[in-house]
Every structure is written in C-alpha cells, then in structure tokens.
Amino acid sequence: MRLIRQILLRMLTTAVTLIGVAVIVFVVIRVVPGNPIAMMLPPGATDEDVLRLTALYGLDKSLPQQFLIWAGGVLHGDFGTSITSRQPVLALVLDRLPATLELSIMALVIAVLIGGVVALTGTRSRDSGIEAAIDIGNGIALSIPDFLWGLILILLFGVLLPVFNISGRITPSLPLNFVTNFYLFESILRGRPDLWLDLISHMFLPSLALAIPLSAIIGQVLKQSLKETMHLDYVTLSRTKGYGENHVILREALPNAILPTLTLVGVQFTFLIGGTVIIERLFSYEGLGNLAIDAVINRDLPLIQGIVILFAVIFTAVNLVVDLLYAVLNPRLRHG
C-alpha cells in the first residue's frame, strides 16, 4: 500500500517537474532576442516572406496558444518540426541520444573506477602523506571544470602526445553498417574490436574530461564514508577474527560506505550529463549537446524545446535509478 502511494507520488512529482521545465523553456526561448525566421531567410527577403513563414511555424499566435498547440502535439508524440532542418524534432533528437548516453556512461564508468581506486587507496593509507597527496589531487581535480579539463587533455594527448582522437565519434572511413545508433554497445556485442577500439579512441578524452571532477567527488566522499565506517564495532570485530586491512575494507566497510555515496553520485551524474553540451562541442562529438548548441545558435525553437525536455526526462530517470539502487543495496529497506 505504502509502496503504491510512493510510486504514485513519484509519478505525480515527475509530471509536474516536466511540465514546469516545458513552460519555463517555452517562455524563455521566446523572450530572449533573436528571430528564427529572419535567420532562415536570405538577406533580400521581403516582409511578406517573413510573415508567411512566421505563420507557417505558428509563431504569430499568442504565447499561451503556441504552448497549447505544442503541448497537444507532444501528447501525441509530435514534438514539432525543426525550423532549420525541417525534420521531425523527435527523430532528430532520438538519433543523437545514443551518442550522448554512451559518452555519459563511459564517463561514469571512468569516474567510478578512478574515484573507487582513489577512495580505497586513501582509506588504506589514511592519516599519512599518501592521503594528504590524494586530498590535494582531489582538490585540484575538482576546482578545474570539465571543459577546461577537455582543453588540457586535447593539448596533452591530442597535440603534444597524439595518442587519442580529439574530433568526432568514429573514423568515417570505417565500414559503418550499424543497425542502432549505440555504436559502442553494438560493436562490442558484435565482437568488432576494429570498430569499438576506434570509438573508444574518440570517446576516451571527452569522457575523461567529464569524469575527472566526478571521480574527485567520488574519491573524496567515499573515502570519508569509508574512514568513518572503519571505526565501527563490526569492522573491529572482524579484525579480531584474523582478517587483514584489505579484506576489512572491501568486505566489511565498503558495502556500508557505498550507500551515502550513491545518492550524491546520482545528483552529480546529472551534472555530468549537463556537461556533455560543451564537451561535445569541444570534441566535435556528434551528440545531443552539439545538436543543442546548433539549435540555440539558429534559434530553432521546437528543437531547443525537444532537447531540453529530453534532458529533463534523462535527469528524472537517473534519479529514479539511484533511488531504486539505494533500495536494492540497503537491506533495511529490502526487508521492511
């Protein structure tokens, strides 16, 4: 009963959030200066041309009217037509989504790996010079934003020591006969190292740039949580049984220290996804973020709306997954 009420409440808040996002974006992009129609037309176009096109895209109607028309379409799965490319927004956006998801997930995996190793190493050598060095490293990683890390990485591993690709998602001359747009997942599942190695070579630097700040957060928070757990009685009791430091950290402390870290990682992961917008631009990576910047530059209103709504849906989904994971990992919630 309680569970059902919680689920209903959750769905309701999600719906309200999405509507709120839609309204705000709708209003803001129409209030900021810049006329999409004027930008589409060649310099010699007449006022009549402008009026005709404005009416075609429904931009002559009042704001509430425009919103209702748009929202009515959305309820039928129609997010409108992109002004610049004249293709359905939904198709354009879904086409790019996999690229961004793959980049974000790769960044998350890298962040968890680096952050995890940092936290475990820091816990093992707590209160020593090594821990102090780790704290300093984390501080540096955190105080430089992801796009600056992107520039630094481009300089280091794209220019000075060119071991990775710094532009695009895949080498275009490769045989690109993908069924889905999840290039990385698909090429791994199909056992095509020629493809996935090339993809990773393209994705590594941008995902690393996205991952560095998050890995510092994971490293710091998980280390703190582990250190607090290491003082608890059950950890001490396990030492008296004959277990050494590694076992005690991994088996006794880690499972309990992960929980407080998890919620935070969820929130931070949504920030990371937000970071893809600039990082994709920086690395000319053909994902949603790059599409979003083009849409904003061209004042492609329907496309901007579609992309923002999609990002909002992704953020909500991430939060939902985190809550579910929390429930699964916490035995106290698992067994009422």
Added chain:
Amino acid sequence: MSFLTIRNLSAELKGHGVPLLRRVSLQVAAGEVRGLVGESGAGKSMIGKAILGILPRAVAITGGEILLDGVDLLQLPPAQRRRRIGASAALIPQDPLTALNPSRRIGGQITDRLVDILGWQRARAEARARELLAEVQIAEPERVLRSYPHELSGGMRQRILIASAFAAEPRLIVADEPTTALDVTVQKQILKLIQAMQARHGTALLFVTHDLGVVSKVCQKLSVLYAGMVVEDTEVRPFFAGPKHAYSAALLAATPKYTDPAASLQPVPEAVIEAVRREVADADRRAGHG
C-alpha cells in the same frame, strides 16, 4: 602455565607520551575467569584491545609482553599475529547493536572466521553455526542464520555474538562489558549464558566490567586498575572479605550491595585518590630510572 600471560605491558598515546597502560601484568588460566575492574578511563578496554590486536592507531605499545600459549604476540609479524589471535582468541563486544555488520547475513558473520581463517569446509562451518545457535538457546536457527542484524532484537544479537565468539573453540575470550548495553531484564540471562558457555568449553575468560557485583558472581580472579596501573591482583573470595589496597576498598564501598541496595554509597574519598595518584607517580619515576 596460564594460557594468557601479560607481563609489564605499557602503552601510550603516540606523540604525546601520555601513558595509558603502566607495566600491566596479569594472567588467565584455561577454564578461569578473571575480572578486570576500574573506573571509566582506567584502561580496561585498552588491555582487551592490546590482546586482540585492535588498539586504536593513536596508541602505541611501548614495552612488555603478551603471551598467548607461551608465544609473545608482540614479537610476531602482523599477518601471523592476526592469524594466531583469530584462531585462539575471540571478543564478546559491548554493544550488540553495532557489532554486527548491517549488510551481511548472520550466518556468514558466524562462519566467516571458520572458513576464511581456519580453512573449514563451508558445509561443516554451517553445521557448526546451527549447533552454536542451539547452544545459545536461539529457536529457529535456520531463520536467524538467514536474517540481517536489524531483524533481530538486542538480546538476540548478543546471543549471536556469543555464539560467534565460541565458534572456533577459542582458548581465550575477552568480554568487554558484554551486558551494559542491554535491557536490565536481558542482562542476567546473557551473564548466565556467558558463564555456562565458558564453563562448558573450559575457556579462559577475561571479563571487563565496572560492576563488582557481577565480578563476585562470575569471576575467580580479579585485577583492579587505576590510571592504567594494576593496583590489586587477587582471588575474588578474599577480595570481597577484605580488599588489600585502599583504592580497591573504596571502590568496593562505592558499589551498591545486592543485600542492601538502599544503603548509601560512599564515593571514593579524596585522600584515597591522592594516595593512589602518588603511587602511580612513584611507579612512573621508578620505571623512568630503570
């Protein structure tokens, strides 16, 4: 030969030189129960932790020996010391609510030492766990072994911790105020249980408490600690007839009597504290000179 022999064990707070244990000596023979009493902060738990190799990082042992079965633990390399302690000693902790890992099932927390440290077959260890739960009078052992700690009451968890402590047939058990965190109604049962288990298994038991009433019921030997120093080491029966040291006598006078719980309690007199402080200072000076 006593199973546990501590000789002149000294420990201090690292970097500060603050002594926490002052040339502590005590022995516990197989089948014997020794009480370790003293006021809060006297260092009772420190001694238990030193034996079990779980001293806080801030505390360093500065001298002495801890012999388990004649082998000085302090001379062994860490891995070997841990194994030896795990195989022959065990702890019954103070607070059953915090001493079990909340994310692991009870069964694994009883059998882990048997399987990982002592190399038992898993099936044999599980059979042993069921047997132990029956021994500590837990009904439905199967269900309990599959449970997580939060599904069980405090008294139940303390029974489990006792079972777990006896799992590997240790020759020494350190019980650090094993009943203080429990309901008064449960305290007596748990005390009886520890006593019965100790007697049946013939284990040496070091019983840390500041309740002399409990000492009179459970222990045969007694060490009285003040500021990390043993001020009296004695048999329990003569102690209650008439303690030798003025501080122990004052401590005894400060304990409520079961025969007359309403009798007014005497706080330890200032003069006695002064005297025992001087004694500690003298001992420090002698130790400093040689």
